[in-house]
Amino acid sequence: MENFTDLKIGRRGFLAAAAAGTAALAAPAFIRDARAASEITIITWETYHEDAWIAEWSKATGVKVNVVRAGSNDEIFAQTQSGAIQADVLYFESGSIPRFKEAGLIVPIDASKLPNAVNITPDLKYQERNTVDGDLYGVPYSWGTQPLMFNADVVTEGTDSWAALWDEKHAGKVNLFDDAYITFPMIALQAGVADPFNLSDEDFARCAQVLAALRPQVRTIARGFNDAEAIYAAGDAVIGYCNNVSIVFNLQGKGMNFKYTFPKEGTPTWIDNAVLTPHGDRPEVYQFLNDNLTLEWQSRFISLSLNNGVLTDEGARQGGVKDDILAKTNIIDQNQPSFWEKMVVFKAPESVDRRVQMWNDFKAGTL
Incomplete structure (x- = not known):
């Protein structure tokens, strides 16, 4: 019998072949004046924030984004707790929010500063799942x-x-x-x-x-x-x-x-969220998070990675996701009457x- 103790995993690796041949979507438009030079650092997952998307957003806004891609929730926790990375935004699933909060690593998020949060499918019930001691700590970016x-x-x-x-x-x-x-x-x-x-x-x-x-x-x-x-x-x-x-x-x-x-x-079932650290409670960070929730940004993310994103099937189609791509996600699955009753959210x-x-x-x- 094999001994598996030396094996390691990155929770989300990139399946490039999954979206091979996918037609490129129109890039989201960020129509606003470039603001003064500033920087944002995020700890995210592979496929969540591709370099080309980040470069496009930075060019449009004048805000540099440093992207660190993690392999596990534990890695994100360790990097943040040790101070090895001074991140503004962390991406992790709802079940880990209390752990990060108790360690003093995150702060509440103001959803009223994210008007595009209206695009999030109500089935995720994120206000309920991401609220701890009366405060909201995360806004969904994807689920699976x-x-x-x-x-x-x-x-x-x-x-x-x-x-x-x-x-x-x-x-x-x-x-x-x-x-x-x-x-x-x-x-x-x-x-x-x-x-x-x-x-x-x-x-x-x-x-x-x-x-x-x-x-x-x-x-x-x-x-x-x-x-x-x-x-x-x-x-x-x-x-x-x-x-x-x-x-x-x-x-x-x-x-x-x-x-x-x-x-x-x-x-x-997991729900990955954008969560703010004390460094991240800044206007340019909220701008970035809000732009990440447009139909166009989310639809490109879904089409190129086959992640579920946070849109309804109607929103995804409106943003440009083709039916053959939707069929390779859980976005349509959630329309089944008893779908969420079968899911056990972390x-x-x-x-x-x-x-x-x-x-x-x-x-x-x-x-």
């Missing part, structure tokens, strides 16, 4: 699901449940991402835990049993999106926990019959450290 993915030519039954990952027919052919934070909620759901983000000692014991039973099923753990795609394409995995549905569509583009489903136990967990330790024990085979 982490469903069950599988090769439909090989896996022909049981795909309505996470239990399929434990089916002995798929021994050695199950793939996971090496990220305790994103994987643990799925494990907790399969363990039958009532709240996958608030585990008791008994719940942790159940999760340990479920993880131990999964260990023989897993031969490879993906170190990134491209790595996961290569593992499935080579036939080294036929079923797994999908970190981004773009992987499925990339494999379909290679002629492989991969699909994804939302299991009945619930599907972990919240702050009871103990990140305890989850990471159990995950490391799983990888080492010592559970």
